[in-house]
Amino acid sequence: MKTNIYLGAALGGLIAFSAASATAQDLPDTMVWTSYDVGSAGYAEASAIADAFGRKFGTRIRIQPSGSGIGRLQPLLQGRADYAFLATEAFFLAEGAYDFALPEWGPHNLRAVAGRPAGITLIAAGDAGIKNVEDARGKRIAFVAGNPSVNVKCEAILAFGGLTLDDVKVIMFPTYSSAMSSMTRNESDATCTTPTTSQLYELAESPRGIHYAPLFADNAKGWDALLTVLPIMGPSDEDIAAGLPEGEIAKMAAYRYPVITTTSDKSADEVYAFIKALDKTFGLYKDATATMKRWALDRSGRPAIDVPFHEGAIRYLREIGVWTEEHDLWNQQRIARLDALRAAWEKFRAQNEGMPEQEYAAAWMAHRADVIAGLN
DSSP states (O other), rough: OOOOOOOTTTTTSSSSSOOOOHHHHOOOOOEEEEEEEEEHHHHHHHHHHHHHHHHOOOOOEEEESSHHHHHHHHHHTTTSEEEEEEEHHHHHHHHHHHGHHHTTTOOEEEEEEEEEEEEEEEHHHHHHHHSSGGGTTTTTEETTTOOOOOOOOOOOHHHHHTTGHHHHEEEEEEHHHHHHHTTTSSSSSSEOOOOTTTHHHHOOOOOTEEEEEEOOOEEEEEEEEEEEOHHEEEEEEEEOOOOOOOOOEEEEEEEEEEEEEETTOOOOHHHHHHHHHHHHHHHTTTTTTTGGGGGSSHHHTSSSOOSSSHHHHHHHHHHTOOOOOHHHHHHHHHHHHHHHHHHHHHHHHHHTTOOHHHHHHHHHHHHHHHHHHHHH
């Protein structure tokens, strides 16, 4: 998730700008946002948007970077931040999963404002014999220790090909970087990540070469299996990828990173003003990085996404003709799922007080799976 920092933004501190116009969007005079660390795509993109808000509306924005999901979420939940530019921790916290399956966490009522699409698929060394996802059976798949955000996406993509973790050789690497470079060193055969990760360019130029296992949009069975594991993705055509010849398209899944997230009790009028400002300043930030054009609301303001959209965002998206009845149905189903998980959590927590944390987390994750299965 590394990229060049957008030079128009101050690093991590208070970003103050002279107003180019009045705060016509009814934005607050100041805001606090959280994001990934300095150097990440999330920080660069948040900085570019903050710069645009400042130039057009005079809004002063302080970006608070953090290397951990908890560090990005706590200020939001405690009311010390207005919005958070998140990765898949938005989904995990909303559902009380993985790091958030502990008694002090559990499901939370988060809402999305918008989220930039990012492509992902099973990316294999060209000589590994993995043409399609199902060909990964018995192959070495690189996972990252302590990184459920990466690993659960790979589990979902394997499910697209009818595979489970028992069908492959999971090779666990200590860091994201070491996992992504492991194919070049012939320590693994494939992994799941975005197609522009720097290590993939090295793989593409290596003797092994590179191949993107396709996730065809018309494979209904595959998509049903993928979304059962992780219901936050959809089909995507990607034309920017390491080693991909110019003019070719790779068939992938799209998840959202970063996801601009807030809480469900955030004022609808405030969120409406925020997303309207995001739209009206698009021309000021769309060229800040190679992927910023994907913040256009006809791409970033549609499901699927990690958490339900906020009612204030939906109001504006409907006004500009982006939001449809189909999107309404998706949002209602996601809210119903989160409501069911929150109700189940309250009962589960009351019945399991005093259980050791790791046992509690494992038991809750199993119960969570049962609750979700009962919704289908």
